[in-house]
Amino acid sequence: MDQLRSTLIRLAYAVMLLLAVLVLNFSMLHLAPGDVVDTIAQSMGGADETVLNQIRADYGLDQPFLVQLGRYVLRVLQFDLGYSFFYNQPVTSLILERLPATLLLVLSAQILALVVGVVLGVFSARRPNGILSHFVTFFALFGYSAPVFWTGILLLIAFSLKIQWFPVAGMQDVTVEGGFFAHALDIARHLVLPMVTLASIFLALYSRLARATMMEVLGSDYVRTAKAKGLTMRDVVYKHALKNALAPVITLAGLQFSAVVSGAVLVETVFSWPGLGTLAFQSIIARDTPTILGILFFSALVVIVGNILTDLALRLVDPRIGGRR
Amino acid sequence: MRHMFKQFLTATAAAALLATSAMADEPKRGGTLVTVITSTPRVLNPAVQSGIATGFPGAQLFASPLRYDDSWTPQPYLAKSWEVSEDGLKVTLHLVENATFHDGQPITSEDVAFSVDVIKEYHPFKSMFAPVTSVDTPDAHTAVINLSKPHPALMLAMSGQLMSIIPKHIYGDGQDPKNHPRNNVDVVGSGPFKLVEFKNGEHIILERYDGFFMEGRPYLDKIVMRIMPDSSARAIALENGELMLAAFEAEPTLIQRLSKVKGLNITNKGYGGIGPIDWLAMNTTRGPLQDKRVRQAIAYAIDKNFILKAILRGTAVEAKTGIHPDSPLYDADVNNYPLDLDKAAALLDEAGFPMKDGKRFDLTLELAPFPGYKPQTEYIKQALSKVGINATIHSSADFPSWAKMMGTLDFDMSLDSVYNWGDPVIGVNRTYMSDNIGKGVWSNTQGYANARVDELLQMAGTENDPEKRKALYKEFQEIVADEVPIYFLNAVPMHTIYSDKVGNPPMGIWGTSSPIDMTYLKD
Numbered sequence: 035m036d037q038l039r040s041t042l043i044r045l046a047y048a049v050m051l052l053l054a055v056l057v058l059n060f061s062m063l064h065l066a067p068g069d070v071v072d073t074i075a076q077s078m079g080g081a082d083e084t085v086l087n088q089i090r091a092d093y094g095l096d097q098p099f100l101v102q103l104g105r106y107v108l109r110v111l112q113f114d115l116g117y118s119f120f121y122n123q124p125v126t127s128l129i130l131e132r133l134p135a136t137l138l139l140v141l142s143a144q145i146l147a148l149v150v151g152v153v154l155g156v157f158s159a160r161r162p163n164g165i166l167s168h169f170v171t172f173f174a175l176f177g178y179s180a181p182v183f184w185t186g187i188l189l190l191i192a193f194s195l196k197i198q199w200f201p202v203a204g205m206q207d208v209t210v211e212g213g214f215f216a217h218a219l220d221i222a223r224h225l226v227l228p229m230v231t232l233a234s235i236f237l238a239l240y241s242r243l244a245r246a247t248m249m250e251v252l253g254s255d256y257v258r259t260a261k262a263k264g265l266t267m268r269d270v271v272y273k274h275a276l277k278n279a280l281a282p283v284i285t286l287a288g289l290q291f292s293a294v295v296s297g298a299v300l301v302e303t304v305f306s307w308p309g310l311g312t313l314a315f316q317s318i319i320a321r322d323t324p325t326i327l328g329i330l331f332f333s334a335l336v337v338i339v340g341n342i343l344t345d346l347a348l349r350l351v352d353p354r355i356g357g358r359r
Numbered sequence: 360m361r362h363m364f365k366q367f368l369t370a371t372a373a374a375a376l377l378a379t380s381a382m383a384d385e386p387k388r389g390g391t392l393v394t395v396i397t398s399t400p401r402v403l404n405p406a407v408q409s410g411i412a413t414g415f416p417g418a419q420l421f422a423s424p425l426r427y428d429d430s431w432t433p434q435p436y437l438a439k440s441w442e443v444s445e446d447g448l449k450v451t452l453h454l455v456e457n458a459t460f461h462d463g464q465p466i467t468s469e470d471v472a473f474s475v476d477v478i479k480e481y482h483p484f485k486s487m488f489a490p491v492t493s494v495d496t497p498d499a500h501t502a503v504i505n506l507s508k509p510h511p512a513l514m515l516a517m518s519g520q521l522m523s524i525i526p527k528h529i530y531g532d533g534q535d536p537k538n539h540p541r542n543n544v545d546v547v548g549s550g551p552f553k554l555v556e557f558k559n560g561e562h563i564i565l566e567r568y569d570g571f572f573m574e575g576r577p578y579l580d581k582i583v584m585r586i587m588p589d590s591s592a593r594a595i596a597l598e599n600g601e602l603m604l605a606a607f608e609a610e611p612t613l614i615q616r617l618s619k620v621k622g623l624n625i626t627n628k629g630y631g632g633i634g635p636i637d638w639l640a641m642n643t644t645r646g647p648l649q650d651k652r653v654r655q656a657i658a659y660a661i662d663k664n665f666i667l668k669a670i671l672r673g674t675a676v677e678a679k680t681g682i683h684p685d686s687p688l689y690d691a692d693v694n695n696y697p698l699d700l701d702k703a704a705a706l707l708d709e710a711g712f713p714m715k716d717g718k719r720f721d722l723t724l725e726l727a728p729f730p731g732y733k734p735q736t737e738y739i740k741q742a743l744s745k746v747g748i749n750a751t752i753h754s755s756a757d758f759p760s761w762a763k764m765m766g767t768l769d770f771d772m773s774l775d776s777v778y779n780w781g782d783p784v785i786g787v788n789r790t791y792m793s794d795n796i797g798k799g800v801w802s803n804t805q806g807y808a809n810a811r812v813d814e815l816l817q818m819a820g821t822e823n824d825p826e827k828r829k830a831l832y833k834e835f836q837e838i839v840a841d842e843v844p845i846y847f848l849n850a851v852p853m854h855t856i857y858s859d860k861v862g863n864p865p866m867g868i869w870g871t872s873s874p875i876d877m878t879y880l881k882d
Contacts, residue, residue: 068759072766072800076758077401078409079633079778080789080801081483092537121559122401122538131559187591195595202596203587208564209391306587308561316398316560316588321759 116324125328136309143232155244178238186304203306288344390880414872420548421523447509458572468496473527487516515781519869551577551876577876629870631685634779635851644806654843658696659703675852693840719747725773726754762800807844
């Protein structure tokens, strides 16, 4: 019963927080000079003033700020994220159209970064001063410090232009014919470069952390005991040490999930990946308030879900966590 | 894609072998043209939305009464012939008889009258149809446009993406045409291609309309317009053959790089209609810039050749006036203010701004939020410092902030990029007419008022005689060049880049903002 109550309170806090975020951002966007009608005028190559005023009236942008805010909040409370001024479409359908592409990119990049990061970290922890270890350190820091769009363009030049293995942009080639597998393969080919680009930033974090925790774990008493019992190094590392070394990495991955989502904005733009990132980028440029707020809302949801998944994963590697409450 | 690239390679090789006979190539049917647009259009219906993002798909989906070749001569399209009455108050269009919308319904004069009504009421460019009082429809294939005064701009306003004929039986259902649900889905057009799919942020797919009224056209079976905002990605896709044609590429380094790539062709033809010009706008309503001599001094202090050669790397054509250099109305003989620092200094002294401690006065110079404007803006700051004008560069967070500032005349100087949109009445007048001061972005943001200029533009707007009209615009360009509310720099270096595989790329004055029904793919 207590558990249920605390969950409900947390949920209520989350809803309040989300609402506060929306109101705050709505107000901040309103403070900036100019509005979405200016970008609509830009997309039209200029427009007569009467036309612009008509569009403002259509969208209620000629109303006082508090009226606009009130209308928006009322609509959100009815689970309606409103209408995109720029794209002339309901925000919810605009976002749902784009969400799968972003989920695919973000989840696959996160998994790639985690798996490769842990593997590299563990390898280098076994010989902290070996060539491989230095190589991993160099590579990880390089990926971490290089601007993500630069990495993206570099990969494009290497693997789309010089060696033509992967397509340049987009999520699918509409000229590809065939059944489900042909299309899945096509999407996978398009996914590789953006996924690697996005993963490159987080690879460094995960591999460094995995290396550090692994080295710490390898120095602990129970590992020495295991070694003393005559187990091979391989058994010690993979059967005993790895699970314990994983927990901090997974915690970090959960914390980093929101960073992965925001990293997707740049990666999607470079690769014309039709996800929320490109939409966010374009609607920020267009000052399309309902769409920006809608994306914030959905990103918050994605991060919350990501955190829940992290929690579950942590319980898997460390059964003690579930029992704490 | 790789397969396509191999085809492309063989095509290149074949084209090289047959270089001489390539000119005589017969257009052939079939194939998918993969091309690109740089942003998702708001709306696919050009009757309610102008701009280049809507123009490319819009002009394929919808036909207009006229079309233009590359020498500014009107050609029949939906109208097989037309005539203007003696007094210039009646324009009669004789429509082709076999034209149908994509749902098979015939295109009649009723649809033309309806389209004119919608465009007049909802299109962003009010000046196009402002003098239209009514449209008569004596029979199904004759439309008579009645005007309150002669209106030569109507010819260009009836072409390209500007006068799309839309079906009355779809858009005349009482819903607001601006936000009509059929503007983006299930579009029923009148043009050579019909809509298959429009995915926001991803692509627009068009397919040949078999019932198109022009015999044998269009040649392409399909057009895939991918939406790619990133210019580096577009360049790589052009290089590796994923894209066959890209229009509106205006980045000097990119143009320079791609012009060296085998198998790609580059042209700056096809942009005279849209007529984009880069210029330095000056607010003539405040501070030292109120004085014409100060503005002239600024023009003398800027070395336009440095901008053209060093910054734009020779990719752009010089512009001396507010009319695009490609236009027959362009006057290349106006005063051009060659670099002359002594003259600039003398003019500033004369205007009452003597040099004190190496400085005359301060100004702000806005960094307009367009890609690639930074080098020019920084150069101008530096050039002005040589004559003692201390310009501070101020950058805006985004387009709306900058637009607000310009639209309310709350700036000193800014680079800007403004388009002609065909006839001067449509895209040029707005910058100079004194009744359009401070009415939002790309209005008369200079606060420029000259009674003679108002009068000249008014007269030229109603003058049907081409020679007299040209003379009026010549005088207008001379006055503006003398008073320098704007210092004109260059035509925006827009280029169309296309692979050897593409035959008949769009080269008319409207470029890709007109039907590409004659474009085809070589074997």
